[in-house]
Amino acid sequence: MHGADDRFERIQVAPAYQQVAEAIEREILAGHLTPGERLGTEADLVRQFGVNRSTVREGIRLLEQSGLIRRDQSRRLFVSLPRYNRLATRMSRALVLHQVTFRELWEASMSLETATVEAAAERASPEDIAELEDNIAKMETAPDSQAIAELDNDFHAMIARISRNRVLQLAREPAGLLFTPTLKIILDEVAVAGRRNLEAHRKIVDACRRHDIETARLWMQRHITDWRRGFEKAGQQLDDPVERTYVQHMGLGGAYR
Amino acid sequence: MHGADDRFERIQVAPAYQQVAEAIEREILAGHLTPGERLGTEADLVRQFGVNRSTVREGIRLLEQSGLIRRDQSRRLFVSLPRYNRLATRMSRALVLHQVTFRELWEASMSLETATVEAAAERASPEDIAELEDNIAKMETAPDSQAIAELDNDFHAMIARISRNRVLQLAREPAGLLFTPTLKIILDEVAVAGRRNLEAHRKIVDACRRHDIETARLWMQRHITDWRRGFEKAGQQLDDPVERTYVQHMGLGGAYR
DNA sequence: ACCAATTTGTCCGTATGTATG
DNA sequence: TCATACATACGGACAAATTGG
Numbered sequence: 290m291h292g293a294d295d296r297f298e299r300i301q302v303a304p305a306y307q308q309v310a311e312a313i314e315r316e317i318l319a320g321h322l323t324p325g326e327r328l329g330t331e332a333d334l335v336r337q338f339g340v341n342r343s344t345v346r347e348g349i350r351l352l353e354q355s356g357l358i359r360r361d362q363s364r365r366l367f368v369s370l371p372r373y374n375r376l377a378t379r380m381s382r383a384l385v386l387h388q389v390t391f392r393e394l395w396e397a398s399m400s401l402e403t404a405t406v407e408a409a410a411e412r413a414s415p416e417d418i419a420e421l422e423d424n425i426a427k428m429e430t431a432p433d434s435q436a437i438a439e440l441d442n443d444f445h446a447m448i449a450r451i452s453r454n455r456v457l458q459l460a461r462e463p464a465g466l467l468f469t470p471t472l473k474i475i476l477d478e479v480a481v482a483g484r485r486n487l488e489a490h491r492k493i494v495d496a497c498r499r500h501d502i503e504t505a506r507l508w509m510q511r512h513i514t515d516w517r518r519g520f521e522k523a524g525q526q527l528d529d530p531v532e533r534t535y536v537q538h539m540g541l542g543g544a545y546r
Numbered sequence: 547m548h549g550a551d552d553r554f555e556r557i558q559v560a561p562a563y564q565q566v567a568e569a570i571e572r573e574i575l576a577g578h579l580t581p582g583e584r585l586g587t588e589a590d591l592v593r594q595f596g597v598n599r600s601t602v603r604e605g606i607r608l609l610e611q612s613g614l615i616r617r618d619q620s621r622r623l624f625v626s627l628p629r630y631n632r633l634a635t636r637m638s639r640a641l642v643l644h645q646v647t648f649r650e651l652w653e654a655s656m657s658l659e660t661a662t663v664e665a666a667a668e669r670a671s672p673e674d675i676a677e678l679e680d681n682i683a684k685m686e687t688a689p690d691s692q693a694i695a696e697l698d699n700d701f702h703a704m705i706a707r708i709s710r711n712r713v714l715q716l717a718r719e720p721a722g723l724l725f726t727p728t729l730k731i732i733l734d735e736v737a738v739a740g741r742r743n744l745e746a747h748r749k750i751v752d753a754c755r756r757h758d759i760e761t762a763r764l765w766m767q768r769h770i771t772d773w774r775r776g777f778e779k780a781g782q783q784l785d786d787p788v789e790r791t792y793v794q795h796m797g798l799g800g801a802y803r
Numbered sequence: 804a805c806c807a808a809t810t811t812g813t814c815c816g817t818a819t820g821t822a823t824g
Numbered sequence: 825t826c827a828t829a830c831a832t833a834c835g836g837a838c839a840a841a842t843t844g845g
Contacts, residue, residue, distance in 0.1 A: 303802070304831090304832065304833090305832080305833070306607065306832085306833090307802045310802060311802060317643075318639065318642075318643075318790055319790065320790050324643070330809080330810060330811085331810075331811070332809090332810075340833080340834085341833060341834045341835070342834095342835090343600050343603075343832095343833070343834075343835095344832085344833060344834080346600075346604055346811095346812090347603055347604055347607045347832095348607075350563070350604050350605075350607035350608050350611070351607050351608075351610070351611040351802065353608070354607070354608040354611040354612055355611055355636060356640070360811095362842095363810090363811095363841085363842055363843075364810075364811060364812090364841080364842080365810080365811090365842095370640070370643050370644060371636070371639070371640040371643065373640075376636065376637055376640055379612060379628070379633065379636075380633055380637075380716060382575065382628070383613070383627070383628040383630075383633055383716070384712065384713060384716065385575075386574075386575075386581070386627050386628065387627060387712055389712050389713055393710075393711045393712055393713045393714075394713055396661075396665065396711055396713070396714070397661070397711055397713035397714045397717060398713075399661075400657055400658070400660075400661030400714070401657070401658075401661075401717065403657075404653075404654070404656075404657030404658075408653065453650075454650045454653055454654055455641065455644055455646050455650055456641060456646055456650045456651055456653070456654035456655075456720070456721055457650075457653070457654045457657070459637060459640070459641065459720070460654060460658065460717040460718075460720075460721075461717075463713070463716070463717075464713055464717075533575055533576060533577050561811090561812065561813090562812075562813070563812085563813090587829080587830065587831085588830075588831070589829090589830080597813080597814085598813060598814045598815075599814090599815095600812095600813070600814070600815095601812085601813060601814080603831090603832090604812095617831090619822085620821085620822050620823075620830085620831095621821085621822080621830075621831055621832085622822095622830080622831090
């Protein structure tokens with residue numbers, strides 16, 4: 290015990306490895322280090338920061354994981370733009386760990402995908418349409434439900450890219466990733482699902498070609514509603530949390546590379 | 547040069563520290579390690595993996611940054627749920643580094659905030675309404691534009707929480723974070739902005755209380771449109787990329803702690 | 804195509820500060 | 825209060841991979 294009230298807050302000293310990471314991150318965010326630029330060698334950083342190499346390496350791991358720095362094939366460090374699919378993967382995993390339900394997923398996707406397709410319908414170029422048609426052609430001849438589910442995911446990612454809105458693109462990706470495994474199940478269980486899926490994709494591409502925003506949105510809504518119907522027909526419960534098995538299935542690829 | 551085409555891909559051997567991180571992450575995602583559970587000590591992990599302490603520590607840093615494990619006040623390791631605001635902060639920074647424009651931000655927010663408020667209007671409880679009104683009361687007596695901007699951010703985050711949809715909640719957060727600094731500028735430059743902002747918040751809360759989804763959406767649309775008008779009146783360009791200064795201003799707090 | 808220098812990945816041992824019982 | 829356990833940090837070392845002459 291002490292006689293008087295505490296006058297001072299305790300001084301927080303961040304560990305050295307965190308300070309290393311923060312210092313480098315500040316330089317990147319301030320624009321003094323730009324993506325593509327080489328960071329020094331570990332020995333350089335040891336000299337500049339005046340700490341041990343192990344400490345520098347621990348700091349580097351933090352930044353490496355966050356995607357702000359990477360190593361090229363020669364393992365040298367360079368500044369990098371965090372990649373969307375990495376961020377999206379992390380978010381998907383977080384959503385699973387938080388046990389979000391399929392209903393939440395569906396509700397959010399209904400908004401995100403319709404907003405995305407509206408922007409895409411407005412801005413789609415002939416080249417964009419050609420890519421979408423190529424995706425549809427591949428889906429028509431896809432060998433199995435797994436391939437179809439992956440092509441469906443690609444389709445929606447393309448729409449997002451065509452929207453020319455990277456905020457929407459990033460926002461829809463996590464939910465999109467979690468849909469793919471369920472679509473495979475639906476395709477296996479519900480006979481008409483594949484046909485309806487393809488029809489919706491065709492109508493969406495048609496609408497995008499004509500820059501018909503209303504129709505594009507309408508068919509996207511139907512498309513997302515179809516998913517829900519198929520999900521329930523396949524015997525799944527909308528209020529169940531997204532299962533861990535889905536994210537395991539996604540694997541760890543790209544998470545640390 | 548070699549005489550024949552390469553027949554084999556080069557064998558990739560992931561560094562030991564990555565393998566450590568992946569192994570622990572797999573256990574977490576598989577549910578064998580659950581949030582709150584203690585991880586062993588570093589010495590334990592050294593024994594189990596058969597690698598050096600330094601190697602284990604580097605692996606731990608990767609997971610620590612991703613939010614899957616944390617340390618308590620005694621610095622012991624335990625499994626943790628990745629926190630939304632950490633993920634959102636990372637995404638905001640990525641958006642800034644990718645130089646997204648305010649137009650992208652605005653367009654995405656128009657969809658995300660309206661979808662969120664619709665769900666919130668449907669599900670708001672009396673307690674939720676009380677919280678929102680408390681936020682409005684604080685905003686009425688806020689001392690400066692900085693405080694108002696932060697309260698505005700809180701308001702939208704509350705709406706997202708009330709929506710009971712964590713996918714939407716996570717999706718809207720990154721864009722929301724980037725709005726706050728601009729709102730301060732708008733409040734400083736445009737006289738009517740503060741009044742219109744408050745009015746919109748009041749109408750939104752009223753609509754939520756009555757579970758009037760249509761009106762809630764309408765006023766959210768006006769609210770977001772107002773931001774755009776104010777932004778342009780304040781002399782800002784909608785097609786400019788979000789500036790680094792905004793994210794610097796956000797600081798690094800929470801990124802590593 | 805070979806060689807020397809550089810750099811990373813990994814390991815070992817040790818010292819120090821702090822939290823816990 | 826004291827002892828123990830543990831994380832942080834340091835210094836030094838060596839092998840493998842990569843670079844650049």
